[in-house]
Amino acid sequence: MLEEEKSLNFIEEIVAKDLSEGKNDGRVLTRFPPEPNGYLHIGHAKSICLNFSIANRFDGQTNLRFDDTNPVTEDVEYVNSIKQDIQWLGFQWANELYTSDYFDQLYEFAVELIRQGLAYVDDSTAEEIAAGKGTPTEPGVPTPYRDRSVEENLQLFQEMRDGVYPDGAKVLRAKIDLANPNMHLRDPLLYRIKHANHHRTGDKWKIYPMYDFAHGQSDAIEKITHSICTLEFIPHRPLYDWLINKLEIFPSKQYEFSRLNLNYTVMSKRKLLQLVNEGLVESWDDPRMPTISGLRRRGYTPASIRNFCERIGVQKRENMIDVGLLEFCIREDLNKTAWRRMAVIDPIKLVVTNYPEGKEEILVGENNPEVEGGEGSREIPFSRELWIEREDFMEDAPKKFFRLGPGLSVRLKHAYIVECHDFVKDESGKVTEVHVNYLPNSKSGEDTSGLKVKGTIHWVSVPHAKTVEVRLYDRLFQDENPAAAEDFRASINPESLQIVEQAYVEPDLANAELGRGYQFIRMGYYTLDTKSTPEHLVFNRTVTLRDSWAKEVKKG
Template identity: 55%
Template sequence: MTDPNPTVPSDFIRDIVAADCAAGKHNGRVVTRFPPEPNGYLHIGHAKSICLNFGIAKENPGGICHLRFDDTNPTTEDPEYVEAIQDDVHWLGFDWQGKKFFASDYFEQLYSFAVVLIQKGKAYVDSLTAEQMREYRGTLTEPGRNSPFRARSIEENFDLFRRMRAGEFPDGAHVLRAKIDMGSPNINLRDPVLYRIRHAAHYRTGTEWCIYPAYDYAHPLSDAIEGITHSICTLEFEDHRPLYDWVVAETDAPHRPQQIEFARLNLTFAVMSKRKLLELVDKKLVAGWDDPRIPTIKGLRRRGYTAEAIRAFCEHIGVAKRDAVVEMQLLEYFIREDLNKRSPRVMAVLNPLKVVIENYPEGTVEEMEAVNNPEDPSAGTRRVPFSRVLYIEQDDFREDPPKQFFRLAPGREVRLRYAYIVKCTGVVKDPQTGTITELRCTYDPDTKSGSSQEQRKVKATIHWVSAAHAVPAEVRLYNPLLTTDLAKIPPDQDWTQLLNPQSLERLTGCLVEPGLKQAPVGARFQFERTGYFCVDPDSTQTGLVFNRTVSLKDAWAKIEKAQKTS
């Protein structure tokens, strides 16, 4: 497998790990973990965490990174998500080397730890309703109040907890709570819930359990059981760290992991909440978890992103302690850089306009030599058929060209990529609509690209496909899914009203070079002068479907936009 970390980056977390190793802390061991909950698909924010945790382990001799599924909620988890997460981690270029775990493997140990807390007088069974618990909890400015059940004896708490496990009580009848401090300014320490009754089958343990541990209880103890040295998590868990440390210390767990927080990844115009992504999928507002408009790893893969580009992006943005928002354009920069090096060039016409070269011999077909990738000389060349009838992009012709438009127009010459210079001599229009349906041109046979006789220069070169040889295709153009950043709207506003109705544009009747007819699913190409595209799984033997990964920079489009706004 290709080394996903050819260079070792530097950041405050790596500095902490290095200092711990130098001081002999954790006996010089480095054990990290990537601990997703299997209740959805991973997104690019998780990619940052994957790169960080697996990267740190790889950078330290003997370092290990576990893949652990924190599967403590039976109502939201599914084996489908487990398989998808493993696939995404592997696709990104990382491997857990047999160190795969599940929090559900520890249910018996977690129960035993809870018994220890009860015996030490550090946990109690509470019988308040959920609404009453919220009332007793207090607010950010007011302390909470002790539950009337907080004074139950150790014997009564143990008996109730044992009966909770035995299934004697319905959902919501009781919970097990930590006994910490209801007056703490940190709300997470106001006697948090450790166990809930939930009569639901778990995808791994079936109906063996009807009580399930809370995340804030199971997560630190799973780290401790596995001997994790550095428990790296995102910044929203900073206020949970005192509870993390309390659970590990008070249960007399076998190991003391160190929790370190870093800023999560926030991308402009992207849905980065797993809950919101699930809402999009469940309400069928997108085509599924692999919809190329959402920043799931599956969606990015289908759109044509590469693991190398995502890793480079994650390394570039680095690891910080303060939340920040990253522009989507930065992610697009990294995929452009990567695809520019690896993608073969082809010619494709998305909005075809017919061109007839009147002085080109009918029935003649020439094979033009085209460069596969100017960034990679070893990629070689290919042969592209050229004939009397071609198609060009509609945007490459203007009947009344504005200033600075140097492409084809009546009486004007352009070069056809890898072929000849042609001159527009006439325009054919639909008599009813006035729409241009065909251009009449002539070519100069002495201007064949690459020939020793090629001398004349023109201001523009445009791409084309031969009408008789082109392969039909559907092209899907993707725009931002949101019209406004989620961070800019009030929490009570229906965020789904911000979905961009133009986020997906399907172009049919597109034409591509004949060499793409057998292109496999996932193959990536640069459509010259247009952008980077990949073959979508919806492709069939009778019709290709391409997803636009990212566009190229269009100089004329930028000029035209500036003219319209001036």
């Protein structure tokens, strides 16, 4: 039955036990129930991977159900983005469903509770209801409307549905126990009035179910066997069970696991929306955002995110995960899959003075040396004038500087060994050109020079180089726990985005593919931006080659 023999997390152990006992007719049906009021983020990815992987492991299925019970904040844009994100992560749902599919059935459930004397219409204000619930140590106080007759409640609830009353005038509450230690069982709200156009049902409904009412009943309607939520829903579980029991519907069961808490990140939809609305980021898919669309645009791969979710596991208690682990996972994946290319971001000109003027030759480099066969190769033009990184030359080089300086030799990647013999400065004293001689018999793969050098640097041929824009992305926040700050925005990293308007890359990158990772040799991992054009190529840095933040922590 299991897709492979490996240790089970605690939820998988519950599923395996249920199957061994013959529960649910041997079925496993999970669901992922996002509210379409924003874009999914890396925390949702953990839930997606958990629900779909459990179903896959036990030959089950997963429903995608949009919890669309608040028409004011929901939009078709979010629906479409959620579907795209799930499929991009590599999963496909069995059924695409909406809580709004069940509005008629949920209304009938509410009517049934009223008929049983288990629900009533309350005219109290939100403030009066809150005050009447009491405190964790003091029981609540019933409102004057708690003992309305079944007939009156049925009539009032029908009038609520018909739009007779304005927003906030009345609510439907469950009639449970105002002295219960669990505050969620002190006559919780089931329905509220909301005169708003719904993205699927239009103006049909003037009342909408609360999450706690719609959640469990929707699970029961779909016959979900294992309803998996995060830990904050533990206090809600007794109400989930109470409603299912009183309505005598399919007994779906709720199980809880810890949500993903990631340092240097905020994952509150409200805070993320604030970043977008206040222009602190470009959009929901800004590559600095923890949204799945932002990670995708930055160059993260589905495999790296799935691997990250598997590595952090499924726990019963909250903990903080180091974002460095997520960055490790993308480095690990891109090291195996990214095509190697040369790019110069801070250029200085290198002139090979003994290379014939006008001469050009074509060298060859593997796309990915980490893979047997290299995944093919590309042609790299070589000429007398090259761009190199400014940091690869020093006028007064220290003893262990294995790059270029007066009298120093290096190998040009895929090309020749060169020795520096001169350099040129401008009026300000800034080096503008470095002059070298090359050894014609030192060509990579054909070297007969016998000369050994300790350094290899990358380069791009000046007449063949493609000019591109490079965006150097870093963590959006400087503080480890920005969500805990009085104003999380104060923690924004002013260097989270640096734009290099004119960098030079191999001409092959004029044909860069969207969604493919590229390792700019010695520089980091990059990907073509989704808003790039053939006339204006833009590359986003996914991640550096090494964890530069770890060095900063050690310094501190």
